[in-house]
Amino acid sequence: MEARIAIAPFAEARTSHGRPGSADAELDRLRFGIEEAVSRGGGTNVPLADADGLVWLVPGEPGLLGATLDAHPRIGWVQFPWAGVERFASSGVFDRPVVFSCAKGSFAGQVAEHALMLTLACLRNLSRQARTPGWCPVDPRSLHGRRVTILGGGGIATELVRLLRPFECRIRVIRRHPEKAEGTGGTPKTPKPPETPETLPPSALPAVLPETDILVLALALTPETRHVVGAAELALLPPHAVVVNVARGAHIDTGALVEALGAGTISAAGLDVTDPEPLPDGHPLWADPRVLITSHCADSAEYVARMLCERVERNVGNLRAGRPLEGVIDPTAGY
The missing domain is CATH 3.40.50.720 (NAD(P)-binding Rossmann-like Domain)
Structure with missing residues (x-):
């Protein structure tokens, strides 16, 4: 099946979170790496309106994610860049009929x-x-x-x-x-x-x-x-x-x-x-x-970005081939 993937934050969301334009160079590099990972996995990078999958890079903001999914019901898969998703689990966003996956195990x-x-x-x-x-x-x-x-x-x-x-x-x-x-x-x-x-x-x-x-x-x-x-x-x-x-x-x-x-x-x-x-x-x-x-620094930014891109690439390939996704979140367990 086709995998059409959007990546958040979008231009308007980044501005509202204090990230106007390309000021956040680190986020831009990560976004570019994920775009390449989507392509390597056989997927297509598309705008949100055309997407059936979403890579969510906005820190926190479960309410914004819920509103995004409600406004775009064709999205059936969301990938998080973190292993811990407790803020999203407690918000009820996982109650939606969407497959959520996170980075558990990647780091x-x-x-x-x-x-x-x-x-x-x-x-x-x-x-x-x-x-x-x-x-x-x-x-x-x-x-x-x-x-x-x-x-x-x-x-x-x-x-x-x-x-x-x-x-x-x-x-x-x-x-x-x-x-x-x-x-x-x-x-x-x-x-x-x-x-x-x-x-x-x-x-x-x-x-x-x-x-x-x-x-x-x-x-x-x-x-x-x-x-x-x-x-x-x-x-x-x-x-x-x-x-x-x-x-x-x-x-x-x-x-x-x-x-x-x-x-x-x-x-x-x-x-x-x-x-x-x-x-x-x-x-x-x-x-x-x-x-x-130590200051919550067990993994480096370079390592996290590399492992996340590899996870996205494999999951896009899994989505296209109809195989199980890696790091799927159990909504009942909350992780």
Whole structure:
């Protein structure tokens, strides 16, 4: 079938969002890359009025997307450039008879690398070492053989499991559908090597946390996963545990995290995301030498643009061939 694809923001939308003409060079480069990706996938770049597919590059604005789809009912597919689409899920825009796909899994490589970096940095006291203006002989801890629990079973978890294999960690993956784990194994019938993960449902989390040395959050943000790690969960972790978050800041109750660090309930935290984001000046997490915060920068702009264009190219080809699309959003789950 033919794939006629429009790309938002359109000229009038860009002006209304403070992006007149070609002032936003980065957005223009991304748009050009997507246009080329549509062509490579066998599709045609068309104006909105002629489109049956839409690549939505407008940050947020679920109301604008809903109005656009209502005004152009022939559009049957929308591609988002982000992995997280919680703002759109909560708006009700997914209730429309349209197939929505996002970038989930596309950026897993760099995000998993970042999670590994934060884990190693926390175990080796890198934040404290970097902040101390003098000799600071603090014993490091090794990642080898540690018990790692990953919340989330998507692309980041799968890639992180691969990166952890040389460390021979005991890995458990907590995911919504353990039976659908992709590359992360399942419930073992026979003993498995220590680097092979066991997949478990969310209900297993309280039982797993006391046996966790490193807890990594790499899951979608939904109403059910907001504050999935709060005071109760932090209290179940052993005092030497490290918490790493490369997903969304709201997965962790920030106040509970501050209290847990203050009480010595956990030993360290590596955060690429926070709640609120960014943290305000003077927030206690900024000054805590056991906390390493990066500025939601687990993946680079160049990498994101390249992976997005590859996803668009494949999905346009899939649309034309009648094959399943990559990264399809489950409207019920919200991701």
